[in-house]
């Protein structure tokens with residue numbers, strides 16, 4: 001049968017690719033124009049022709065970024081756990097939508113089981129949850145829930161003519177907050193960015209002042225986000241004072257733990273970074289970041305009953321698709337979601353959860369934190385490198401130290417690009433207090449101390465190369 005042969009051929013490619021993933025360069029870099037020419041996207045080849053089709057696949061793989069490679073430090077995710085990859089393959093061949101029990105019976109029960117497990121772990125008693133497409137959308141859904149919860153009339157009447165609503169976030173909060181303010185009709189002026197203290201956390205006196213001013217001017221602060229691990233610096237907003245302020249202002253307290261929420265699994269780290277999380281109103285965590293589940297895998301939890309989430313999300317006539325379970329129980333997860341079709345993200349997560357367990361994930365996160373400590377020590381020990389700011393948690397913001405006559409920012413950008421294009425390593429960048437930093441993140445199970453040593457060595461060699469080229473110039 002043709003189909004069997006195709007699967008065999010596919011599996012051979014999969015085995016070869018995954019076998020070579022940690023070898024050679026992490027990418028065979030070509031600039032967009034050259035890559036476009038190499039690919040020949042306009043070619044007609046492939047129509048009804050499996051051989052030709054597989055050459056497209058070969059092209060794809062040849063220029064893919066090997067995200068499991070130990071020189072890949074670029075983003076908050078790297079590679080994917082093998083159990084979750086198994087789940088992804090099964091998800092692809094069974095191709096269904098997770099919105100109803102009818103079309104996705106096992107997925108629905110797995111998702112419910114996982115959400116219950118996570119709600120128990122976080123401590124949201126009688127809570128509800130949803131797997132969304134990622135923390136960007138989870139943040140928006142949380143903001144929407146806060147808006148509809150505190151101003152239920154908005155669902156019907158919209159924001160027109162109502163009291164002005166304000167959301168408050170850490171100035172270093174993720175940009176998805178700005179997008180959510182746009183999509184939900186608040187507008188950027190109603191997203192108040194609170195300046196940070198020396199540790200990159202919301203400055204509490206500044207926050208208090210802003211809250212008081214907002215209320216005095218007739219506004220309603222309805223939504224406050226504590227970021228648990230800011231994107232560039234890795235700072236955790238302190239929950240204790242925010243909970244105290246909630247007593248006074250009655251806003252919704254959302255915790256954006258997309259990145260740093262992974263500390264949840266380790267009792268020790270949870271106590272250190274996220275005490276009192278159980279009192280928050282909602283919490284998002286990306287399983288596809290530090291925990292290594294295949295992209296995308298998010299969980300958004302509410303400290304509210306499922307009926308609340310249903311009231312927030314449901315609108316229009318859904319009767320053609322959703323069926324009520326017995327005793328009014330929510331049977332179809334689509335009723336709690338903003339999507340109609342929903343990708344099955346539960347199977348990969350379930351397999352990871354069963355394979356590693358909470359203890360395995362806790363160990364992983366603790367190990368990453370120890371490696372971050374090691375990386376920071378290495379930066380401090382090497383005269384060519386410097387920390388841009390001290391490390392708060394999992395993010396290492398550093399740079400190559402340039403002589404006084406050479407501005408640090410363009411130099412470090414050039415250094416980073418040189419490393420990327422030569423296939424040496426890929427590291428992210430970001431601004432901290434207006435200064436460009438190389439942002440090193442360790443979220444790859446193939447990275448240990450030797451790989452970090454090699455990485456720093458490569459940064460230093462590339463920096464020296466660039467300095468030498470400059471002094472060659474007349």
Ligand SMILES: *Cc1c(COP(=O)(O)O)cnc(C)c1O
Pocket residue numbers: 076133134135136137174176227229230231256257258259286298
């Ligand atoms: C990554 C990140 C997001 C966005 O998450 P996606 O799943 O990529 O949409 C939001 N907030 C923080 C703090 C993040 O680190």
